[in-house]
Amino acid sequence: MNESLPALRLANITKRFGKLVANDDISLELGTGEVLALLGENGAGKSTLVSILFGHYVADEGHIEVFGQPLVPGNPKAALAAGVGMVHQHFALADNLSVLDNVLLGTEPLWLPFSRRRAARARLLHTAARFGLGVDPDARVAALSVGERQRVEILKALYRGAHILILDEPTAVLTPQESESLFATLATLVAEGLSVIFISHKLDEVLRVSARVAVLRGGRLVSVRNTEDTTKTELAELMVGRSxxxxxxxxxxxxxxxxxxxxxxxxxxxxxxxxxxxxxxxxxxxxxxxxxxxxxxxxxxxxxxxxxxxxxxxxxxxxxxxxxxxxxxxxxxVARIPEDRHAVGVVGDLPVWENAASERLHLPAFSCAGIVRGKAARAFTRTLVEQFDVRLSGIDVPARVLSGGNMQKLILGRALSVAGDDxxxxxxxxxxxxxxxxxxxxxxxxxxxxxxxxxxxxxxxxxxxxxxxxxxxxxxxxxxxxxxxxxxxxxxxxxxxxxxxxxxxxxxxxxxxxxxxx
Amino acid sequence: MRLESRSEYSPRAMLFAPIVAVLVTLGVCALLVAWAGAPVGQTYALLFDGAFGSRFALAETLTRATPLILTGLAAAVAFRARLFNIGAEGQLYLGALAAVAVGGMHGGSTFDLPLPLLSALMIAAGAAAGALWLLGPAWMKLKLGVDEVVTTLLLNFVALLLVSMMLDGPMKDPLAMGWPQSVALDPELEFSRLIERSRVHTGLLMACGLAILVWLIERFTTFGFALRAVGANHRAAAFAGLPVGRTVLLCALLSGALAGLAGVGEVAGRTSYVTTDMSPGYGYAGIVIAMLAGLHPLGVLLAALFVAAVQVGADSMSRVVGVPNFIADVIVATALLTMLVATLLTRYRLRWGRT
CATH class of the missing domain: 3.40.50.300 (P-loop containing nucleotide triphosphate hydrolases)
Known part of the structure; x- marks a missing residue:
């Protein structure tokens, strides 16, 4: 490992999905022993970039170097071998296996001879001690708290020899106290010479943990700042593109x-x-x-x-x-706004206007003797769309094509406009x-x-x-x-x-x- | 190779999917025809000719299409609500049996009722028999979470054995010289011919009318909305306050009734008595037809015509070029597979290359 080389270099990464440019000519370096925050809103291209890095996608243009060596694109195994470890927002752990088994799963065959299992256990405990990640290797994952599970995920990556750790929205599932403990772990990791990419859209914690912040917006890298030299307001404006x-x-x-x-x-x-x-x-x-x-x-x-x-x-x-x-x-x-917009909020395959009227379609305003008053329902939807600023190409498109924000506005509108009157x-x-x-x-x-x-x-x-x-x-x-x-x-x-x-x-x-x- | 979700929404793709599926099917089956040693072009020409080439051929195709439209509708309306009714075959037989039970010449005469009333009763009985046969599986799906694919499929065999029992027992035709067939329907109750000197009967009009009716229900009524919403996302439907259970049960009644009417049509329009081989798998073909139609009730009309044409055309083609008429089954089955792929491709795009 050469200290003068950046741990990770992304050069001119471009990725398109059809007409959508998810990543547009992104070049980025990650220093050894550095926490780089990747900041951006949903759809800014954070996940795509990380998926390319980890080999889930192949970039249309550009290449990646890890410690000066080019990384084989589109191969998660190559990324692992090169020392890139990833902790997903949704953990990939088997609940009914022990911590040790989870760490070994996918790394080594599970039917290890007893002695090698003991060696693996010793190595796990050593890794845990070195990075201050206290976890009982024999505990069943099901019995662990969310914060502990995340530690197991980090440990899994470290056990596999990761030198670069990518954390995708790691605090989303944690309590404030658990987040604090995660930040302490990150400090230890960095002190031990690891490099960390910390993906988030929360400004406070980005300012807290990172040395530098890379802001993505609409697939482009808008800015890279030293965390010391920037403020929350500035980052928010960079992220959104306006104040x-x-x-x-x-x-x-x-x-x-x-x-x-x-x-x-x-x-x-x-x-x-x-x-x-x-x-x-x-x-x-x-x-x-x-x-x-x-x-x-x-x-x-x-x-x-x-x-x-x-x-x-x-x-x-x-x-x-x-x-x-x-x-x-x-x-x-009672105006009801469900947690899961796609699974509960709307029927994605049905047109916007039917979704807008769905809660009240049985009322006389929208139906008569079981026949839907299409005109009334459409008029109601048009008012709603205007009043709640839902951006769409027409009220006959299926609701699933709406973006998250517009879908939420549609649901808000349906809940808040009671039968059309104010x-x-x-x-x-x-x-x-x-x-x-x-x-x-x-x-x-x-x-x-x-x-x-x-x-x-x-x-x-x-x-x-x-x-x-x-x-x-x-x-x-x-x-x-x-x-x-x-x-x-x-x-x-x-x-x-x-x-x-x-x-x-x-x-x-x-x-x-x-x-x-x- | 992998699938990527299509971001844009294209209603036109849904329209082209069945056409492309049918063309691909004919292409694939051409290989089989060539393998059988027959000239491909001539075989298909004969198949087309056998289905549409003469007044007689066309009449046969329309006769064949009549039950297929109804079983296709039965599958389409149920699948729309994600109620996977695989039991149209059994419901068809029970519909036929009920029609004869009401309108048959039991002991040489029918029930002593005015003819129009008896005719209406006969049709209603057939519809009700099919509807009730599906109500059980739908209820068990709702209350106990029993998979309706299994129950409806297995009930087909129960239905067929039940029919067989009736044909050898209380409804046996004493004049059939031991053949297992039911008493005949009162000739007065038989559907009239639509085209003279052919087998096309007014059941075809009933089937077409029902297709339009089902389309109107799905499109313009609150029940139709609930049906589509429950099928597309039952959690969201329940959240919005739609009566999910009632909708599924009503849908089961509608679907079963349509399949039962297919049986009524066969008895009253074609055979005039029930036998255990009166349906060469109309119920199962209905599933293919519903899929080819993209579950659209009006699309069912075209899809049923296609399947009927393939079946009728293959019969006459096989007599000339010697390709076994099993090719019809192969074409219909292949059409189902290509349609499934085509539907998938309207929502996803295929990408070649590494992951």
């Missing part, structure tokens, strides 16, 4: 109680999803639900969208008890409303929610993004293992306290408090 100000909340009067959950239990297949949940959301108020993914948020959202029935407890909107039937919730003017919804249930959206669309969604609250709607936002909740929520409650902590005013919340509650540390005292809040 964007995210809306912030202003004090609003809160009205009557709209959503009331008290002592709600729900279980499915013997597994408790919601455990003694109590929560009140008032008109004009935005309540945020924080939590690490998989702690019951989906069940809470399903409950409030009418697709999950509570086994016991009270669920009411404006004083009226609610059944588990989406049409009842729609009829009570009635404010009583309650808005938004599950991860800005997940995967670019900053412009995030600002739009936030503005919509804030405006609706100002107009008197009660709003419940479920999000894994703490920045989002601190920006728009009046009160924040933390969900952990199906239980909901007290919804405390945002002013009194600290990120550290919320982070701890997300990890379950404060779970013992939340129960009493939640009863108090109820």
């Amino acid at each position: 964007v100000t995210l809306p912030t909340r202003e004090p609003r009067p809160h009205g009557d109680m709209v959503l009331n959950l008290s002592g709600v239990h729900a279980a499915q297949g013997g597994k408790t999803l919601l455990d003694d949940l109590s929560l009140v959301v008032r008109a004009g108020e935005i309540v945020g639900i924080a939590g690490v993914s998989g702690n019951g948020q989906q069940a809470l959202a399903d409950l409030l969208c009418g697709t999950l029935a509570a086994d016991s407890g009270e669920v009411s909107v404006s004083g009226q008890a609610m059944r588990a039937n989406p049409r009842d919730w729609i009829a009570r003017r 009635v404010t919804p009583t309650l808005i249930v938004a599950n991860q409303p800005t997940w995967g959206l670019d900053i412009g669309a995030v600002a739009y969604v936030h503005r919509c929610l804030l405006d609706a609250a100002a107009a008197g709607a009660a709003v419940l936002v479920i999000s894994e993004d703490l920045d989002e909740l601190f920006a728009i929520a009046d009160r924040i409650a933390v969900m952990f293992k199906g239980r909901l902590g007290p919804a405390l005013p945002t002013e009194g919340c600290s990120r550290a306290a919320v982070g701890l509650a997300m990890a379950g540390s404060a779970a013992s005292d939340t129960k009493g408090a939640s009863q108090h809040a109820a």
Whole structure:
């Protein structure tokens, strides 16, 4: 290994998919012992670039050198052999195997003789100790926390001899505390001479961990900055291409109680999803639900969208008890924004106008004796598309061709425009409303929610993004293992306290408090 | 070689897919014809001639197309809701059996009812028999998660054995000299001829009318919307408050009824009694027809005509050039495969070279 050579050199990488240029003449160097952040919005070309680097795609033009040696394109094995390791956002671990087996899987045959297995184990422990990645090699992966699983993924790459580590949105699934621990690990790795590419769209953490920042926009490399010499505002502008100000909340009067959950239990297949949940959301108020993914948020959202029935407890909107039937919730003017736009939000193969009217097609406004009033539904859609600024080539195209942001605007529009007239919804249930959206669309969604609250709607936002909740929520409650902590005013919340509650540390005292809040 | 998702949306590609699929099929099957030692051009010319070349040929093709349109519709409407009804064959037999049960000359005479009412009852009974036969599998799919492909397929054999039992038992024709066939339908109830001195009957009009009706339902009604939404994405359909269970059950009734009507048409329009070999796989051919039609009800009309023409044409062609008429089965089966590939290629693009 020659210290003067860059660890990695990308030269003039261009990749086209049909008419779309995903990567446009990108040249980039990664120094040895450096953390380079790759910053960009969804669709900026980060994933494509990394996929080319790791051999999943072949670049149309350009080449890659690793420690001065040209890298065989289109071959993940060659990338591994050259010392490029990758940690995907979604882990590729076998849940029912031990940590050791997972590390060995794909590296060596699993039917190793006992002695070689012992050697592998020793090597794993040595690697773990060297980089300060404490993990029990015999623990089953299923029993590990998300942060620990990520450590196993990193360890797997290091065990295979990676000198260059690519981390794809590594903090997306972590609590704030787990992120801190990851950042500490990164510092150790770099001190040991590894090079790291850190992919993210979160500005704060990019500034935190990287030495240099490469900003991608629309497939082009717009700028490479030394982290010391740049600011959050500058990076945001480089990333988006214009200045964007995210809306912030202003004090609003809160009205009557709209959503009331008290002592709600729900279980499915013997597994408790919601455990003694109590929560009140008032008109004009935005309540945020924080939590690490998989702690019951989906069940809470399903409950409030009418697709999950509570086994016991009270669920009411404006004083009226609610059944588990989406049409009842729609009829009570509950605007529902699901987490998964593609799988739940729209029927991708059906045209935009049918999707826009789908929730209310059975109402007299849109059908008569079972026959759809196509004209009315189309007119409704055209108004919606205009009002919510959905960019599309026509309302007859299938909904799946819309970009993420436009699809979310369509869903927002469907939820917020009640049967075509301008009635404010009583309650808005938004599950991860800005997940995967670019900053412009995030600002739009936030503005919509804030405006609706100002107009008197009660709003419940479920999000894994703490920045989002601190920006728009009046009160924040933390969900952990199906239980909901007290919804405390945002002013009194600290990120550290919320982070701890997300990890379950404060779970013992939340129960009493939640009863108090109820 | 790998598949890349197409970014652009092209309705025209969907329209061309069946045409390309049929052309490729004829190309592939030309190799088999050549292998059988027959001149390819002449074979296809004879096949076309046998299907459309004369008044008689055309009439035979239309007669053959009548049940195929209905089983094609049965498959198309069910597949649209992702209810994979492979049981149109059994539903067809039960429809035929029910028609004879209502309209047959039991003990030498029919039920004592006015003729129009009896005719309506006969048609309704056939439709109901097919519909109810599919209701069970659809209900089990909804409530218990039982795979309807397995249940509907296996029920075909149950249906055929049931028919066989009836033909040897309560509905046996005493005048058939021991042949397993049912009592005959009241001649007054038989569908009238559409073309004189041919076998084309008014069942063809019924089939075409139903194709248009199914298209109107799918396109313009809230049920049709729910049907398409449930099929394309049942989670999103449930989220939007559409009645998923009710839609699937209604769809099963519709699909089964269409297949049952195919049986009614065969009995009332062609055979006038039920035998266990009255359908040479119309129910299964319906699946191919639905796929070739891209599940479009009006496309089913063309696809059924194509399959009928291949079957009828192959019969007369084989008599002349000596290529076995099994070539018809090969063409129909190959058309299904090429259509599946063509449909795939409307959404994905093939890329050659390394990964």
